[in-house]
Amino acid sequence: MAKEGITPRAQDYSQWYLDIVEQAGLAEASGVRGCMVIKPHGYAIWELIQGELDRRIKETGHVNAYFPLFIPKSYLMKEAEHVEGFAPEVAEVTRAGGEELAEPLVVRPTSETIIGATYARWIRSWRDLPVLINQWANVVRWELRTRPFLRTTEFLWQEGHTAHATEQEAEEETLRILHEVYAATVESAMAIPVYRGLKTDREKFAGALRTYAIEAMMQDGKALQAGTSHNLGQNFARSFEIKYTTPDNREEYCWTTSWGASTRLIGALIMTHSDDDGLVLPPRVAPLQVVVVPIYKNDEERSAVLETVARLTADWKGRFRFRVDDREHLTPGFRFNEWEVKGVPVRVEVGPKDVQKGTVALARRDRPGREGKSFVEQAGLTERISALLDEIQTALFERAKRFRDERTFEARDYHEFKERVEQGFVRVYFAGTGEDEDRIKEETKATVRVIPFEQPEQEGVCFFTGKRTRRVAIFARSY
Numbered sequence: 001m002a003k004e005g006i007t008p009r010a011q012d013y014s015q016w017y018l019d020i021v022e023q024a025g026l027a028e029a030s031g032v033r034g035c036m037v038i039k040p041h042g043y044a045i046w047e048l049i050q051g052e053l054d055r056r057i058k059e060t061g062h063v064n065a066y067f068p069l070f071i072p073k074s075y076l077m078k079e080a081e082h083v084e085g086f087a088p089e090v091a092e093v094t095r096a097g098g099e100e101l102a103e104p105l106v107v108r109p110t111s112e113t114i115i116g117a118t119y120a121r122w123i124r125s126w127r128d129l130p131v132l133i134n135q136w137a138n139v140v141r142w143e144l145r146t147r148p149f150l151r152t153t154e155f156l157w158q159e160g161h162t163a164h165a166t167e168q169e170a171e172e173e174t175l176r177i178l179h180e181v182y183a184a185t186v187e188s189a190m191a192i193p194v195y196r197g198l199k200t201d202r203e204k205f206a207g208a209l210r211t212y213a214i215e216a217m218m219q220d221g222k223a224l225q226a227g228t229s230h231n232l233g234q235n236f237a238r239s240f241e242i243k244y245t246t247p248d249n250r251e252e253y254c255w256t257t258s259w260g261a262s263t264r265l266i267g268a269l270i271m272t273h274s275d276d277d278g279l280v281l282p283p284r285v286a287p288l289q290v291v292v293v294p295i296y297k298n299d300e301e302r303s304a305v306l307e308t309v310a311r312l313t314a315d316w317k318g319r320f321r322f323r324v325d326d327r328e329h330l331t332p333g334f335r336f337n338e339w340e341v342k343g344v345p346v347r348v349e350v351g352p353k354d355v356q357k358g359t360v361a362l363a364r365r366d367r368p369g370r371e372g373k374s375f376v377e378q379a380g381l382t383e384r385i386s387a388l389l390d391e392i393q394t395a396l397f398e399r400a401k402r403f404r405d406e407r408t409f410e411a412r413d414y415h416e417f418k419e420r421v422e423q424g425f426v427r428v429y430f431a432g433t434g435e436d437e438d439r440i441k442e443e444t445k446a447t448v449r450v451i452p453f454e455q456p457e458q459e460g461v462c463f464f465t466g467k468r469t470r471r472v473a474i475f476a477r478s479y
Contacts, residue, residue, distance in 0.1 A: 014147075024342050026041055026045070034152055044287035046266060057134050057181055060176055075106075075240075076113050078239040085206020088142070093106075119131060123242055124244065124245065126246055134160040135160075138154055140153060157260050159260040160257070182227030192226070192273075195452060197452040198451045198453075202448070216404075218271035222479055223478040230258050234256075278342065281344070283393050289345055291324075291348070293349050294306055294325075305350055312381055319382070340365060348363075360375070362388070404424075412463060414464055425474050427473075428464075429471065430469065445477050452474060456472055
């Protein structure tokens with residue numbers, strides 16, 4: 001039975017998602033269509049994800065900088081494929097300070113163009129390379145259909161932009177970010193298993209040579225793109241004259257990359273782990289990992305219980321993100337419910353009987369109800385909770401991976417494909433063209449999510465064209 005205010009997933013998955021966002025206090029609508037107010041609990045989750053990403057970005061040798069929100073429209077027009085890809089989503093400023101602008105300004109949809117113009121000024125010699133820069137920023141893309149975190153007109157993200165001397169260095173950079181930053185963060189910190197691979201030309205980033213992505217499965221069987229890394233080749237370097245002089249005094253164009261992950265990762269968290277009782281959070285990205293709820297009826301019990309709580313939590317600072325919820329105007333049941341809906345991984349209950357027996361009640365959020373509740377000794381509680389948080393982190397990943405694997409199918413022909421793609425991901429031999437992809441999308445709403453790095457040694461028959469091929473692709477409907 002779902003919590004009050006939360007529509008069961010089986011009844012209406014889309015409404016369930018919106019209810020979780022509202023009831024867990026993650027975000028709300030603003031006065032601007034398609035833009036959201038990220039509330040403190042939602043922003044705290046983003047800060048933890050941001051911290052995990054930022055640490056890995058810096059560990060791979062990158063530094064942070066910041067570039068302007070406004071971009072001269074002429075910059076965007078320099079790369080034809082790029083401008084065509086973003087044209088429907090671009091917001092322009094044509095008037096400011098009470099006057100018409102001599103040149104319209106584009107509100108940043110992504111920053112390849114303005115950063116390209118900057119790198120053209122910064123880079124002169126091979127000694128200036130590589131340039132490895134990331135920025136944390138907001139971007140604006142004028143979306144027609146919006147949903148909190150998953151697709152909004154304005155969202156928060158990081159975007160990395162690098163310049164290299166050779167194609168090989170750019171390719172290595174693109175793949176390093178995909179594996180060591182994005183996949184590592186999403187799988188290790190967020191407990192979400194992903195498929196990694198190459199996008200088809202139909203699905204790649206506008207203006208890129210190659211796009212790589214990680215794709216996660218949500219509980220309704222749809223895919224969510226959780227991060228992309230683009231080898232831009234020399235396309236933007238040629239458009240913006242990003243050149244360097246080689247050691248033997250030749251002039252060459254740089255090879256550039258860009259890559260990004262956004263607040264849609266919060267949507268991925270919700271739809272991967274949560275249930276009909278509310279949000280479920282992996283401990284590594286939970287703003288509160290442990291909540292302690294003291295239970296008492298009178299002043300005498302209150303004194304004894306709070307003294308026990310203070311003793312038990314004395315060494316938790318710096319070890320856990322925790323809170324003692326001793327709000328006396330709210331019943332224990334109300335407090336239990338609030339923290340369940342907000343997804344706190346572990347709840348500790350301490351009452352008068354626990355004081356007498358030297359025990360506490362532990363409730364783990366990933367196993368609601370009696371299944372997740374146990375009574376344990378107070379002695380060694382800190383170590384017990386530490387181990388339990390690790391156990392929950394692993395259990396959530398394994399549960400999500402098991403679900404994904406059970407809903408990843410194979411199909412021998414188009415008829416079987418149509419049946420399977422209703423239920424989840426479909427891994428198939430595929431030798432089709434871009435036009436074939438368009439037809440499949442039109443008829444089934446499914447697209448190639450990735451061409452996985454792991455490809456079979458033996459040939460197979462394409463499910464759509466009947467041609468023999470060694471290429472396997474993963475199709476799914478997506479957000």
